[in-house]
Structure formats: structure tokens, C-alpha cells
Amino acid sequence: MIRLEPRPDPSNIMIGLTPIFAVIATMIFGGMLFVFLGKNPVDAIRMIFWDPVFGEHAFYYRGQILVKAAPLIMIALGLSFGFRAGIWNIGAEGQFIMGAVIGGATGLALYPLDSFLVFPLMIVMGSIGGLLWALIPAYLKIKFNANEILVSLMLVYVAFNFLIGMVTGPLRNPDGFNFPESRSFQDFPSAHNPELWAGTGIHWGVLTTLGMVIFAYIAITRHIFGFNVRLAGQAPRAAKFAGVDPNKMIAICLGISGALAGMAGLFELTGPAGKLTTTFPVGYGFTAIIVAFLGRLHPIGILFAGLLLAITYVGGDIIQSQLSLPKASIQVFQGMLLFFLLAVDILVNFKIRIGKGISK
Amino acid sequence: MTLIALNNLTKKYPGVIANDDITFEVGKGEIHALLGENGAGKSTLVKMIYGLVQPDYGMMRLEGKGFTPSEPRTARLAGIAMVFQHFSLFEALTVAENIALGMENPPSSSILSDRITKVSYKYGLSLDPKRLVGDLSVGERQRVEIIRCLLQDPKLLIMDEPTSVLTPQEVDALFLTLRRLRDEGTSILYISHKLEEIKVLCERATILRRGKVIGTCIPKNETAKSMAEMMVGSKLKSPKKSKANFGAPILEVNNLSLKSSDPFGTALKNISFNLRAGEVMGVAGVAGNGQDELMLALSGEVLSGLNSIKLENKQIGQSNPIQRRLLGLLTAPEERLGHAAAPEMSLAENTLLSGFQRQKLGRRGFLNKPGAIAFAEKIVQQFDVRTPSVRNGAKSLSGGNLQKFVIGREILQNPKVFIVNQPTWGVDAAAAAFIRQALLELAEGGAGVLVISQDLDELMEISDSFMVLSEGQISTPRPAKGITIEAIGLMMGGTKVA
Numbered sequence: 001m002i003r004l005e006p007r008p009d010p011s012n013i014m015i016g017l018t019p020i021f022a023v024i025a026t027m028i029f030g031g032m033l034f035v036f037l038g039k040n041p042v043d044a045i046r047m048i049f050w051d052p053v054f055g056e057h058a059f060y061y062r063g064q065i066l067v068k069a070a071p072l073i074m075i076a077l078g079l080s081f082g083f084r085a086g087i088w089n090i091g092a093e094g095q096f097i098m099g100a101v102i103g104g105a106t107g108l109a110l111y112p113l114d115s116f117l118v119f120p121l122m123i124v125m126g127s128i129g130g131l132l133w134a135l136i137p138a139y140l141k142i143k144f145n146a147n148e149i150l151v152s153l154m155l156v157y158v159a160f161n162f163l164i165g166m167v168t169g170p171l172r173n174p175d176g177f178n179f180p181e182s183r184s185f186q187d188f189p190s191a192h193n194p195e196l197w198a199g200t201g202i203h204w205g206v207l208t209t210l211g212m213v214i215f216a217y218i219a220i221t222r223h224i225f226g227f228n229v230r231l232a233g234q235a236p237r238a239a240k241f242a243g244v245d246p247n248k249m250i251a252i253c254l255g256i257s258g259a260l261a262g263m264a265g266l267f268e269l270t271g272p273a274g275k276l277t278t279t280f281p282v283g284y285g286f287t288a289i290i291v292a293f294l295g296r297l298h299p300i301g302i303l304f305a306g307l308l309l310a311i312t313y314v315g316g317d318i319i320q321s322q323l324s325l326p327k328a329s330i331q332v333f334q335g336m337l338l339f340f341l342l343a344v345d346i347l348v349n350f351k352i353r354i355g356k357g358i359s360k
Numbered sequence: 361m362t363l364i365a366l367n368n369l370t371k372k373y374p375g376v377i378a379n380d381d382i383t384f385e386v387g388k389g390e391i392h393a394l395l396g397e398n399g400a401g402k403s404t405l406v407k408m409i410y411g412l413v414q415p416d417y418g419m420m421r422l423e424g425k426g427f428t429p430s431e432p433r434t435a436r437l438a439g440i441a442m443v444f445q446h447f448s449l450f451e452a453l454t455v456a457e458n459i460a461l462g463m464e465n466p467p468s469s470s471i472l473s474d475r476i477t478k479v480s481y482k483y484g485l486s487l488d489p490k491r492l493v494g495d496l497s498v499g500e501r502q503r504v505e506i507i508r509c510l511l512q513d514p515k516l517l518i519m520d521e522p523t524s525v526l527t528p529q530e531v532d533a534l535f536l537t538l539r540r541l542r543d544e545g546t547s548i549l550y551i552s553h554k555l556e557e558i559k560v561l562c563e564r565a566t567i568l569r570r571g572k573v574i575g576t577c578i579p580k581n582e583t584a585k586s587m588a589e590m591m592v593g594s595k596l597k598s599p600k601k602s603k604a605n606f607g608a609p610i611l612e613v614n615n616l617s618l619k620s621s622d623p624f625g626t627a628l629k630n631i632s633f634n635l636r637a638g639e640v641m642g643v644a645g646v647a648g649n650g651q652d653e654l655m656l657a658l659s660g661e662v663l664s665g666l667n668s669i670k671l672e673n674k675q676i677g678q679s680n681p682i683q684r685r686l687l688g689l690l691t692a693p694e695e696r697l698g699h700a701a702a703p704e705m706s707l708a709e710n711t712l713l714s715g716f717q718r719q720k721l722g723r724r725g726f727l728n729k730p731g732a733i734a735f736a737e738k739i740v741q742q743f744d745v746r747t748p749s750v751r752n753g754a755k756s757l758s759g760g761n762l763q764k765f766v767i768g769r770e771i772l773q774n775p776k777v778f779i780v781n782q783p784t785w786g787v788d789a790a791a792a793a794f795i796r797q798a799l800l801e802l803a804e805g806g807a808g809v810l811v812i813s814q815d816l817d818e819l820m821e822i823s824d825s826f827m828v829l830s831e832g833q834i835s836t837p838r839p840a841k842g843i844t845i846e847a848i849g850l851m852m853g854g855t856k857v858a
Contacts, residue, residue: 224722
């Protein structure tokens with residue numbers, strides 16, 4: 001008989017090991033998926049995990065990994081505060097879009113002004129756009145106790161339609177032959193977020209993300225704010241006893257995650273994406289939820305989880321082009337990762353015992 | 361004649377032997393007490409009898425036949441019933457609906473209501489099957505649980521701390537019921553900390569200490585003190601009260617009225633009293649009469665009118681818990697795990713809950729971790745908290761140890777006013793004596809101490825003056841001297857509050 005036995009204290013070893021177990025389980029079951037799709041599973045797994053980092057064309061892919069990891073990590077960092085406090089912002093994708101639209105619109109309004117202040121102003125406006133979008137579920141939760149999961153998720157679709165409205169309306173490129181897209185930021189030097197060193201993929205967003213990791217690490221481990229976030233998540237009544245205002249906590253946590261998602265959206269828009277189009281959102285805001293949990297809501301963990309997920313994104317592109325697998329297959333693969341992570345999480349608080357034996 | 365015999369029952373958990381070679385028996389028609397400190401293994405033992413936990417070793421015999429219940433259902437079918445300390449009732453359902461939920465094949469509601477009325481009449485447990493449980497007092501809720509058990513015609517009724525939530529009058533009524541059951545041949549296994557009650561009610565008592573049977577005694581021939589010493593395994597000294605010497609009023613509460621945030625909570629109505637420096641004031645009352653609401657209003661977790669609470673003449677009704685702490689008002693809520701302490705956090709981290717500002721365990725918001733560890737170690741040392749290290753999680757401590765930690769954390773911050781709810785609830789005798797002594801010493805040092813408690817013996821032992829909280833209203837304080845338990849009991853029962 002196989003039994004689960006509670007551990008007296010959560011196992012620190014398992015906290016570190018379970019993400020690795022989850023990755024291995026995903027490789028095994030993902031491999032089976034590829035077998036059913038009629039592909040060689042070993043090739044597919046190698047293309048997803050190995051080729052982007054060490055393969056023949058890795059010099060190109062490595063930059064791509066950083067470009068994709070940066071927004072994932074930045075959004076996941078913001079989400080991790082709320083998730084720790086038990087506040088579930090599922091709508092980072094919408095805040096990402098709103099950050100890009102508001103920040104981008106600010107820049108486009110100033111076109112073709114030549115000033116070094118344009119880009120910083122756009123970053124600020126992008127963050128504010130995401131922040132305000134996230135404060136809508138916060139306000140509704142505080143005022144009417146509306147479920148923030150539903151509200152924030154539904155606002156993603158509102159944001160997406162807002163984006164479509166903007167690129168087919170006010171923000172459409174006047175010189176763009178009526179295509180539903182904005183002016184390209186590459187043609188607007190003071191608003192452009194360029195690759196800083198050719199071939200590395202590093203742009204201002206990547207550097208800012210690294211700074212944010214350090215900042216978040218200090219906040220969560222050394223500062224009373226991070227302590228209160230953990231306290232509110234683990235024992236809400238104890239947090240009240242300590243003097244934490246739960247409503248303030250909701251507003252701050254949703255605000256932080258919204259602002260970071262908005263900032264990520266702005267960096268993405270002005271750099272890798274280049275312009276606002278109807279295909280601008282690619283799901284970073286949703287994948288960041290996986291990144292946050294895979295990284296155990298810890299800033300350093302999120303850094304590595306973001307890199308890993310970025311590898312699967314790049315690897316997904318490779319299998320799409322080389323094995324002609326559908327795009328959905330890599331999304332299933334990423335979903336499996338979260339699924340297995342949540343499943344093996346039980347090992348942190350429980351031990352598996354086989355047989356009816358008496359313990360100790 | 362023996363009803364149930366336990367032979368060499370042993371149950372081990374990782375790192376601890378909960379029950380070690382337990383052997384004793386309960387006779388037919390006997391009220392048998394099970395005594396022991398927290399963590400002595402009483403709950404594990406009754407869980408084995410009730411089929412919730414299976415022994416690793418040993419056996420049980422029920423009426424001479426081998427008895428190994430694998431789940432509570434089997435135990436119930438064999439005639440074992442249990443009233444838990446914490447009730448499992450749905451407040452939004454009626455008495456009859458709640459009882460039907462616990463039955464294998466509930467009869468139609470009219471038949472069930474008839475049976476409930478009959479049983480409740482027979483055993484003197486007046487109860488209307490159609491009332492909503494949310495509207496019942498705690499004593500009445502317990503009756504629902506007892507009737508639920510009696511409908512199964514049990515051979516053995518297990519009761520876990522049944523009187524901790526009752527008024528003295530309700531306790532008397534319960535004892536009448538239990539004696540009637542005994543006279544009809546039902547055996548009762550009675551778990552309680554209240555040794556005076558056990559002397560009155562029980563024929564025999566089995567005493568557990570650290571998972572082992574220490575002995576069996578006849579409570580009538582013992583004193584409460586001698587039984588407590590058997591439980592603890594050492595001599596007890598009772599707290600000493602020095603002569604009262606009161607200063608000026610330090611905490612003034614004026615016409616405090618508040619609605620409860622809990623739909624089944626109790627609203628506070630026009631509460632007014634003064635607490636003087638050096639005074640220990642007891643607030644008696646049955647749980648659910650506004651204790652939690654009063655505690656939250658005084659601690660600042662719920663805000664009230666600016667003028668309704670004054671600390672040293674400063675109006676603090678609108679101040680949050682942090683501001684009140686900085687002014688010198690410290691509190692220890694009833695629920696240790698989850699309210700006074702965060703279960704998953706270490707003891708050192710738990711000092712930050714109330715000590716961050718007042719103990720300066722941080723600078724500009726950055727945590728001073730060595731400071732928190734040092735403060736936790738000071739608490740552990742001065743309040744005799746037994747833990748391997750201050751890095752251990754709060755939930756790994758026993759109830760008594762954690763309570764000593766919580767009380768110590770507040771007292772070592774030199775409060776001007778200290779408010780504590782149920783300071784020794786579920787705490788073993790030795791730790792309870794220690795905590796009461798600490799409260800008395802705090803008051804001697806000039807602080808005002810407000811103790812909210814359901815334990816009348818405790819309040820009589822330590823308070824200088826005395827109030828009763830009933831249905832959200834408070835009685836005028838009286839000096840504790842010369843007041844009788846019966847008089848308090850009448851005030852608690854909700855009869856006219858003087």
C-alpha cells in the first residue's frame with residue numbers, strides 16, 4: 001500500500017527538488033505526446049531544451065531566450081507578491097496590453113520629438129497604464145468583495161478589444177496604407193528600445209528585469225513589506241493582529257503586479273515587437289503565472305523559471321519549423337509543466353511511504 | 361462488569377509515541393474520567409476507540425469481543441458515540457436537519473423531529489428541532505451534539521471537554537443528564553481539565569502522562585491538587601496575589617457600541633468601564649456573548665468611535681493596532697495559531713507581529729533579524745518555552761508552550777495595558793499556573809490587565825474586580841472579593857445584568 005504521511009515541518013530539500021521533478025515528468029509525458037503525434041520524442045525534447053542553449057544555432061537563440069525571458073520574469077515578479085498574499089491576479093496579460101497601449105500612445109503623441117526624456121516618460125506612462133488597469137479589480141474587491149480572479153481575467157478581453165480599437169482607430173499609422181498597426185518605434189529613435197549589444201538580445205527591459213529581481217529579493221526577504229505579504233497569505237487574521245490593513249494589501253499587491261506587467265508591455269512594444277498590432281499580445285501575462293509558481297514565488301526561482309520557460313518558447317519555435325508540429329503542442333507542454341509542478345508539490349508537506357510498516 | 365477493555369494500545373507518530381502501552385477498562389454504567397495534560401495522548405486514545413486512528417499495536421475488547429474499528433462508522437454501529445470539543449454543526453440549518461446529516465439512513469423529518477423531542481424530554485435537554493443552529497447558544501449547540509449521539513442508543517459515550525463552554529447552571533444540567541444515562545447503563549468516558557467537576561461526577565479516573573497510564577484513582581478520595589500533581593508529575597504552586605494598590609484609570613471605555621462583522625456574531629452594546637493601573641479585571645461570560653468582538657475593538661483590529669476608547673486620556677478609538685501598541689496597549693487574542701501567531705513562521709519571525717515597531721526590530725522598514733532572534737530567545741528563556749530553537753515553526757509547539765510564548769512576547773514589551781482573551785484555554789495545569797503568575801506580576805508592576813475568560817476558577821484566582829459580558833452588554837464591575845460562583849453564574853446566564 002502507498003500512503004502519504006504528513007511531515008512535521010515542510011521539507012526544504014523538496015522545495016528545491018520538486019520543480020526539477022516537474023520538469024522531468026513533463027519531459028516524459030511530453031515525449032509521449034510527441035510519440036502520439038508521430039514524431040521522435042528524443043529529437044523533440046532535445047530541440048526544445050537543448051538546441052536553444054547549446055545547439056548549432058544557439059548563438060542566435062540565446063539572445064531570443066533573453067528577449068522572451070525578460071517580460072516573463074518581470075511580470076512573474078509582480079504576480080508573486082499578490083500570490084504570496086493570496087491575491088490572485090490572473091489578468092497580467094491585460095495589464096501588459098494596457099501598459100503597451102498607454103505608454104505607446106504617449107510616445108506616438110510626441111512623434112517625432114527628439115528628446116532623451118521621451119523613452120523614460122513612456123516607461124512611466126506604461127507602468128501607470130498597467131497599474132490603473134489592475135486597480136479596477138482591486139477597487140471592486142475592496143468595495144464589493146468581487147472576485148479578483150474573474151474580474152482581472154475578464155479585463156484581459158476588454159484590454160484586447162481596446163487594443164484593436166486603438167490600432168484600427170486613433171493609433172493607426174497615418175503613413176501605413178490603412179493596415180491595422182501603429183507607427184513603428186524603430187523609426188522613432190527617442191522612443192526606441194534597441195538591442196544594446198548586437199546579437200545578445202539585451203535591451204533596456206532585460207537590464208531593468210535584472211534590477212527588479214534584486215529589488216524584489218530584498219523586499220521579500222529583508223523588508224517588513226515582504227514580511228507582511230507572506231503573513232497576509234499564510235495567516236490573514238495574524239496579519240490583522242499585526243496591524244496589516246487587508247484592503248491596502250489588496251491594492252498594493254494588485255498595483256505592483258499591474259505596474260510591472262505594464263512596464264514589461266512597454267519594453268516589449270518599443271523593442272522586440274516594434275509596433276502595436278492586433279497580434280501584439282502573445283500570452284506572456286498568462287505564461288508568467290506558470291513562471292511565478294515554477295519559481296516558487298521566490299525572485300531567484302522566478303529568474304530561473306523565466307529562463308526555462310523562455311527556452312521552451314524558443315524550442316517550441318524550433319519544433320514548429322523543423323518537425324512541423326502545431327503551435328498548440330508547445331502550449332500543452334507548458335501547461336503540463338504547471339500541472340506536474342502542482343502535483344508534485346504535495347511532496348513538500350508529505351512523505352510517501354510504501355507498505356504498512358510502522359514509522360520509526 | 362466491563363464494557364470496554366483496552367490492552368497495550370500503542371500508537372507512534374514520527375518522533376513521538378502518542379500512546380505507549382495503554383491498558384485500562386471502563387465498566388458498564390460507569391462515568392470514567394480520562395485525565396492528562398495537553399499532549400498526554402488523550403485525544404489519540406479516544407480517536408482509536410472511535411475508529412479515527414488505528415493502533416500500531418495492542419487490542420480492544422467491547423463486551424468481551426475483539427473490537428477493531430477501521431472507521432468511525434464501524435465504531436458507531438458497535439455502540440460508540442462521541443461529542444467533540446469543537447462542534448460540527450451548520451449554522452444555517454435547523455437542529456433536525458443537522459442531526460439528519462449525521463445519520464446513515466435519516467427517517468422523514470417529522471418522525472425525526474418527534475424522536476428528537478422525545479429524547480430531549482427524557483434526558484432533560486430541552487431543544488426545539490425546528491430552530492436554526494445559528495440562533496442557539498453554545499450550551500444548546502452542545503445539546504444538539506449530545507442528542508445526535510443519544511439517537512444511536514450508544515453503549516459508550518465519549519465526551520471531550522464538554523463543560524469548557526458552559527455556564528455553571530448549564531454544567532449542572534449536563535451532569536443530571538449524564539447521571540441519568542449512567543443509571544440506564546450507558547458508560548461515559550469523560551475528558552476534562554476541570555478536576556473539581558471530575559470529583560463530583562466521575563466514579564473512577566485514569567491518568568495519562570506522556571502517552572503512558574500513570575494510574576487509576578477514585579476522584580472522590582483525591583483533591584484537585586493531588587490529581588493535578590499526578591497529571592504533571594511534580595508539585596504545583598498556586599499563583600500568589602499581593603495586596604492590591606490601584607492607580608488612576610488607564611484605559612477608559614465609554615459607550616462602545618459596535619455591530620459584529622460576523623453574521624452570527626454578537627453586537628457590542630454601550631460598553632463602559634474603567635481599568636486602573638495595577639488592576640487585574642476579569643471579564644466573565646460564555647463564549648459567543650461578544651468576547652471576540654470586544655477583543656477586536658480594544659486591540660484596534662476593528663475601529664470604533666474616536667471617543668469610545670481612551671488610553672491615558674488619549675482617544676484611540678480610530679487608531680490601528682500598530683498605533684495602539686506604540687502607545688502601550690498590547691493584546692493576546694484567544695486563538696493562538698492563526699491569530700496571535702502565524703503557524704508556518706518561526707518563533708523569531710513571530711516576534712515581528714507585535715514587536716516590530718515597539719521593540720524596534722527594524723530600521724526604515726528593513727528587518728533586524730538578529731534582533732528578532734535575540735528577542736525570541738529572551739522570551740523562550742524567561743517564559744520557559746520548550747522548543748529546540750527559535751527557528752522552529754510556531755505550529756510545532758504544543759498549545760501550552762505557544763501560549764507562554766505569545767503571552768511572553770507581549771509582557772516583555774512592558775505594556776501599560778494588557779488585554780488577553782482566554783489566557784489558559786486548553787493549556788495544561790503547570791503552564792496555566794505560570795501564565796497566571798506572570799499576569800499578576802505584570803499588574804503588580806503597574807500595568808492594567810484585562811482578562812477575558814470563561815474559566816471562572818481562573819478569574820476568581822487572579823482578578824481584583826469582575827464584570828460579566830452577556831449578549832454584548834457588560835455589567836458594572838464589582839470587587840472580586842466576596843462574590844460567589846453561583847452569583848456570577850446567574851449573571852452569565854443572561855438574567856438581568858446588574
